[in-house]
Amino acid sequence: MKKVFVALLILIAGAHVWAAPLLINGAGATFPYPIYSKWFDEYSKANPDIQMNYQSIGSGGGIKQISSHTVDFGASDGPMTDAQLQKAEGQLLHFPTVLGGVVPIYNVDGVVTSLKFSQEAMAKIFLGQVTLWSDPLIKKDNPSVHLPATSITVVHRADGSGTTYCWTDFLSKISAEWKNRVGKANSVNWPVGLGGKGNEGVAGLIKQTPNSIGYVELIYATQNKLDYGALENKAGKFILCSNASVSAAAANAAKNMPRDFRVSITNAEGNESYPASTFTWLLIYRRQSDGAKGKALVDFLDWMLTKGQTYADDLGYAPLPANVIPMEKDAIKLIEIKG
Amino acid sequence: MDRLFRALTFIFALAVLALAALIAFELYRNSVLSQKAFGWSFLTRQIWDPVEEDFGALTFIYGTLITSALALLLAVPVGIGVAIFLAELAPKPMSEVCAFLIELLAAIPSVIYGLIGIFVIVPIMRVQVQPFLIKHLGFLPLFKGPAYGIGLLTAALVLAIMIVPFITTITREVLMSVPREQKEAAMALGATRWEVVRMAMLPYARSGIAGSVFLALGRALGETMAVTMVIGNSTHIQASLLAPGYTMAAVLANEFAEADSELYTHTLIEVGLALFVITIIVNGIARLILGRMKVAPVS
Numbered sequence: 042m043k044k045v046f047v048a049l050l051i052l053i054a055g056a057h058v059w060a061a062p063l064l065i066n067g068a069g070a071t072f073p074y075p076i077y078s079k080w081f082d083e084y085s086k087a088n089p090d091i092q093m094n095y096q097s098i099g100s101g102g103g104i105k106q107i108s109s110h111t112v113d114f115g116a117s118d119g120p121m122t123d124a125q126l127q128k129a130e131g132q133l134l135h136f137p138t139v140l141g142g143v144v145p146i147y148n149v150d151g152v153v154t155s156l157k158f159s160q161e162a163m164a165k166i167f168l169g170q171v172t173l174w175s176d177p178l179i180k181k182d183n184p185s186v187h188l189p190a191t192s193i194t195v196v197h198r199a200d201g202s203g204t205t206y207c208w209t210d211f212l213s214k215i216s217a218e219w220k221n222r223v224g225k226a227n228s229v230n231w232p233v234g235l236g237g238k239g240n241e242g243v244a245g246l247i248k249q250t251p252n253s254i255g256y257v258e259l260i261y262a263t264q265n266k267l268d269y270g271a272l273e274n275k276a277g278k279f280i281l282c283s284n285a286s287v288s289a290a291a292a293n294a295a296k297n298m299p300r301d302f303r304v305s306i307t308n309a310e311g312n313e314s315y316p317a318s319t320f321t322w323l324l325i326y327r328r329q330s331d332g333a334k335g336k337a338l339v340d341f342l343d344w345m346l347t348k349g350q351t352y353a354d355d356l357g358y359a360p361l362p363a364n365v366i367p368m369e370k371d372a373i374k375l376i377e378i379k380g
Numbered sequence: 381m382d383r384l385f386r387a388l389t390f391i392f393a394l395a396v397l398a399l400a401a402l403i404a405f406e407l408y409r410n411s412v413l414s415q416k417a418f419g420w421s422f423l424t425r426q427i428w429d430p431v432e433e434d435f436g437a438l439t440f441i442y443g444t445l446i447t448s449a450l451a452l453l454l455a456v457p458v459g460i461g462v463a464i465f466l467a468e469l470a471p472k473p474m475s476e477v478c479a480f481l482i483e484l485l486a487a488i489p490s491v492i493y494g495l496i497g498i499f500v501i502v503p504i505m506r507v508q509v510q511p512f513l514i515k516h517l518g519f520l521p522l523f524k525g526p527a528y529g530i531g532l533l534t535a536a537l538v539l540a541i542m543i544v545p546f547i548t549t550i551t552r553e554v555l556m557s558v559p560r561e562q563k564e565a566a567m568a569l570g571a572t573r574w575e576v577v578r579m580a581m582l583p584y585a586r587s588g589i590a591g592s593v594f595l596a597l598g599r600a601l602g603e604t605m606a607v608t609m610v611i612g613n614s615t616h617i618q619a620s621l622l623a624p625g626y627t628m629a630a631v632l633a634n635e636f637a638e639a640d641s642e643l644y645t646h647t648l649i650e651v652g653l654a655l656f657v658i659t660i661i662v663n664g665i666a667r668l669i670l671g672r673m674k675v676a677p678v679s
Contacts, residue, residue, distance in 0.1 A: 101639055102637050102638070105640065124641075125640065199613035199630075201634070201635050224431035224432070225431065227638045228634075229429070229430060230427070230428055230615060235612045235624050236613025236614060236634070
């Protein structure tokens with residue numbers, strides 16, 4: 042009798058160990074993919090019964106998939122528009138996870154120092170109105186640098202990208218003409234320039250094309266040891282992009298954070314704020330019809346806001362500013378779990 | 381058994397037709413929004429503004445046609461020339477080795493061609509070829525403008541390199557299948573080597589060669605990765621061949637994943653539909669031209 046009992050116990054224990062883990066699927070932005078995969082890996086180690094699976098198909102794809110509810114969560118580098126939110130199958134919540142910055146990179150004959158770009162100069166370069174490196178608008182802020190009188194080749198992303206969203210959002214905020222003529226989106230109708238595919242395409246074109254300028258993610262620039270320029274922020278200071286200056290922009294923008302976290306933090310107030318910064322978001326339905334999945338998602342969000350944030354710096358992402366975390370903890374309480 | 385075989389092959393043939401029809405139907409069905417919004421002017425306008433959702437595909441159609449045409453222009457003479465040399469003039473071992481290497485070229489993934497394009501061809505184009513063209517032919521609008529290295533001409537060149545193996549491999553095979561009697565008859569009439577090739581072999585192999593050109597054209601029209609890496613991806617049409625351009629396949633590859641509104645997606649699918657139809661039309665025209673050639677007397 043005792044033997045049978047023990048055998049039964051082993052069987053039950055075994056069945057428990059062998060139970061398939063709860064699979065939670067997500068899809069979306071490529072920019073946060075390295076930290077998300079680290080997070081999901083670490084989280085699954087701590088919670089072996091939950092496995093998270095993330096497809097980095099791009100922000101647009103993530104929004105599409107979560108809107109039609111073919112995944113359990115989405116991810117995007119740009120906030121969803123009102124029209125997109127209305128098309129979704131239910132009320133979607135935005136949860137900022139980490140931050141990123143977009144930096145100008147360039148290849149100018151004879152220039153090895155970091156250039157400073159005023160807001161007016163940057164907007165006019167991308168509008169095709171400042172066409173020479175020796176233009177007084179660029180020279181004015183770089184008096185000690187010898188800038189050649191060669192024409193500027195603008196390089197932009199050819200594929201749709203959250204990086205482009207952040208950059209064009211920044212340009213829209215600093216230039217009324219850009220806002221009216223071009224606007225902000227994952228891909229736009231570029232007034233001038235060549236298109237490269239991906240960060241590596243843009244960086245490759247700039248490396249090969251003398252006197253060119255373009256933009257890439259901060260992480261891409263630091264990982265590949267590219268030099269990048271400083272941008273003038275709203276306060277008129279020239280700021281180099283770094284995790285500190287990106288977090289500073291977020292902390293300043295958080296003072297007026299809307300309840301749904303759909304906020305653009307480009308050109309934020311504050312002396313230390315880097316102007317081309319952005320949150321990246323997880324998109325999660327407010328009403329979770331699958332109780333187990335809903336609980337797991339809430340638990341993951343709590344983990345992401347505490348333990349998860351400690352991984353950010355090492356992987357090159359700017360962590361959330363301290364004042365955003367309690368706001369998100371309140372927002373997590375909005376999630377309604379059935380069953 | 382014969383009837384079974386016949387029925388089976390008939391079903392296979394039908395499946396190809398059904399597949400093509402299904403692709404056309406799905407492309408049509410999933411692009412109705414864009415057809416409604418822009419009508420036929422979609423094909424004739426060159427605006428491409430995802431922010432305002434105002435789209436026209438002319439830039440891409442132009443880019444696809446011009447790069448494919450240029451690529452054929454460069455690749456057909458070279459491809460057929462190589463094939464004639466390998467089939468007729470080269471010593472047998474050399475012919476075998478070369479044919480093997482050329483078949484190998486056809487198997488290289490297009491992204492590799494794109495990388496070779498970026499790292500090898502683009503610098504040569506920027507530093508040597510394009511400045512030369514601008515200096516000597518710059519009076520033509522076709523060769524104006526700054527030497528970016530990338531652009532329509534570079535894309536056409538990379539495409540040409542990619543399609544030469546198709547033309548050469550098939551043409552060599554058909555030339556080698558020309559019956560010896562045919563060649564010997566021409567030689568007996570006192571024809572020189574060149575005349576044998578021109579009068580006895582090329583006419584005989586014409587339909588095979590035409591087939592190789594169709595295959596090459598199909599690949600050039602639909603090539604995505606290598607082209608998007610070297611064409612410059614600019615949505616504005618410029619007269620110069622040295623300027624950046626865009627093709628239909630490239631815009632699909634670049635923008636489809638991030639197309640976030642329904643109209644945008646439908647528009648991209650309509651670009652796919654246009655590419656499908658244009659491929660059929662271009663192939664039809666090519667067939668027509670080559671069919672005419674067959675009627676012309678062989679002299």
